[in-house]
Amino acid sequence: MYTSEEPWNSTELDGLNGSEANFSQGRRSHDMEEDGNQHPFLTDAWLVPLFFSLIMLVGLVGNSLVIYVISKHRQMRTATNFYIANLAATDIIFLVCCVPFTATLYPLPEWIFGNFMCKFVAFLQQVTVQATCITLTAMSGDRCYVTVYPLKSLRHRTPKVAMIVSICIWIGSFILSTPILMYQRIEEGYWYGPRQYCQERFPSKTHERAFILYQFIAAYLLPVLTISFCYSLMVKRVGQPTVEPVDNNYQVNLLSERTISIRSKVSKMVVVIVLLFAICWGPIQIFILFQSFYPSYEPNYTTYKIKTWANCMSYANSSVNPIIYGFMGASFQKSFRKTFPFLFRHKVRDSSMASRTANAEIKFVANYFQTERF
Template identity: 60%
Template sequence: MIMESAADLGPDCGSLCNKSTVLGGQGPPVLVDAWLVPTFFGLIMLVGLVGNSLVIHVVTKHQQMKTVTNFYIVNLATTDILFLVCCVPFTATLYPLPSWIFGEFMCRLVNYLQQVTAQATCITLSAMSVDRCYVTLYPLQSLRHRTPRMALAISVSIWIGALLLSIPVAVYQRLEDGYWFGPQTYCSEVFPSAHLQRAFIIYSFLAVYLLPLLTITACYAFMLKRMGQPSCTLLQVSRMVVVMVALFLICWGPIQICILLQAFGLRSYVLYKLKIWGHCMSYSNSSVNPVVYAFMGNNFRKAFKQAFPAVFLWREIDHQAPKGEAEMHFLSSES
């Protein structure tokens, strides 16, 4: 699913595809996508790598930050880093270059790792939500069962599950010959039948997007119901629930829906452009996760001040906590 090419346009690409046949020897046109999308991807990668690396640094270097919840945040940050490294550089080259230039082995490996990291990211988000729900519904029992060893076991299980569930991507990914202003090589998924391809895409939509979204929504609905009476804290947590669910929905929804539409035969130049935007949105999620889950949290903020005191010299040391900090503390600290 990494390949964005004329092959994605299908029979509806119209005059642009016809022109490519006539002008086959002149090379493809230079579109705005060729420089704009790689630039945006590069910015996403820079912000995401710096932010997620800082999250991992402050948790591993500060003993008070080594909590169960923060262990999941580190796992999420690690997943986001791998996702950015595996996705961004290779996808960015597809816009200025008309062909896949990295060979069949990298075609299989890159797409497999993309699926693995996307799967692991979504399952980790779900695990975090289930963990917070468990603490809220069963605060006493959670003291016995929520241990770093249990969090490690769950994290390892997430990665094993993601590695196994993503195997079809490696099996059916291969190089194909195509034509776009001359002979080109595309990295594409080639399934034995259209039915099998649609089945896998539907499975991917459910596993990577819909089921995690339903899990996150259900967990926080139970949490809000358990908290019961209206209060300032309840309203703050409600806002954070909306932000978390909306962020997940907005970032991952467009690309998943575009892929689903393509699986059922809808191919057009408009959908091709929407898919580009969808990729940008899904990659952005790995950059904003550190902001949502860590940088705004009270405990993380204190740890950042200890790790990088010079950065915070311009701010007051004992200023009043921002109004929306309570819900971030709820997410990034132990109960």
């Protein structure tokens, strides 16, 4: 969500306290003697852009690898992985088109990119956040469907359906984000001289609260509630065999357990991705609600630091998903190793030995059952 109150806002910086406040006040008086329009340069002016640069580096490399691996290996083109690729695409667009512009808000005293970019960046940020929410909801619904209706899902869960759903997600996200274009604009202000700020401007406080509540419901609360409902259905289903064994057939029973195990691992990965989204985006969503609806809210340096931390948390979400795939997605691990064998030579050698050992154990079990049968 593109926040309406910029980090350099004078109302927040006028309430500075602590060591940085003393430094900035001293710096302010010294600078005003030399140049009356020189603004104070706080620690976050370089620290936050540095953190954003790290997020961009990790996020762009990780999400690009995810898309590359899915497109390169045919066995990776599953319905779930199409949603994961769509999620990676939203993260890349967000990192490229939004994060650099937000990073400039901290070292610079005003918005320097003009009115068009003010609207475009805010709109695109809202679109990508909305698309992320709906994609996570679709992934959770997909996992719920395959868990509750395993046989029906074989007919309907196809990569083509996932691609169509992904296209609809983007169309819906563009439509739901259009109100941003009406309210985001360049506003004149004053902080150590006349400044231009890119922020939301509403006709009234009622309009502002209605719009913030709409954003909170559409881009956070409704998706989280829908996802929670999906997983509550899944919890009831987990543990029940997908294929009922007939006459205690060993192979059918083993296949049923294996299917449940694989689907359980994929579902756990999706749960972790959804939880990370809720945790990373929750603080900024709650802070903006508090800022708009709490009658006694007064901006100061403490609220500024909280808001900066909450923004960093939300932006970090775009770089953590590929790490989750690497640690929890067995198919992603195998595909990464195939794509970049020079990085996994030792591990590939170990896994091949483990595979040979497993095959030997399977042959031993098969021979054992044959001897027992005769």
